[in-house]
Amino acid sequence: MEVLWAADGPQTAREVQEALADRDLATTTVLTVLGRLERKQLVTRTRDGRAHHYQPVASREDHVAELMRDALDAAPDRGAALARFLGSIPDDERAALRDLLG
Known part of the structure; x- marks a missing residue:
């Protein structure tokens, strides 16, 4: 959530992963967490071509x-x-x- 709140706009999973590069997380891990955040209605996901973009529901x-x-x-x-x-x-x-x- 911190990465999404700090971003200027919607972020792809890869962009979130790059922002967390110091944690050495697998893409699948980032996607799993983003999916859980979406199910909890903390983020929304929109499709743009092949990629999904995530953004916080609230500040x-x-x-x-x-x-x-x-x-x-x-x-x-x-x-x-x-x-x-x-x-x-x-x-x-x-x-x-x-x-x-x-």
């Missing part, structure tokens, strides 16, 4: 926000979970949240 920020909502939904006491979260972040981030809410 990184939207994805993180969804994960945060999921975590809150799993908490039996949302208020307590939010209070613990706010107590765990630095003062400048708490101030930024206050500004956003204000």
Whole structure:
């Protein structure tokens, strides 16, 4: 996902593999992971000639926000979970949240 989020546009499996060259991944491995991401509806795939191009369904920020909502939904006491979260972040981030809410 990091490679797709950092890209300027849709990427082929080969382009994703090249971006991950330091990991020495087989093309089949990259295709398997991209296929799983597509089944989880995190990426979309479009055909262009013989190649498929992959792109994220949502931005990184939207994805993180969804994960945060999921975590809150799993908490039996949302208020307590939010209070613990706010107590765990630095003062400048708490101030930024206050500004956003204000």
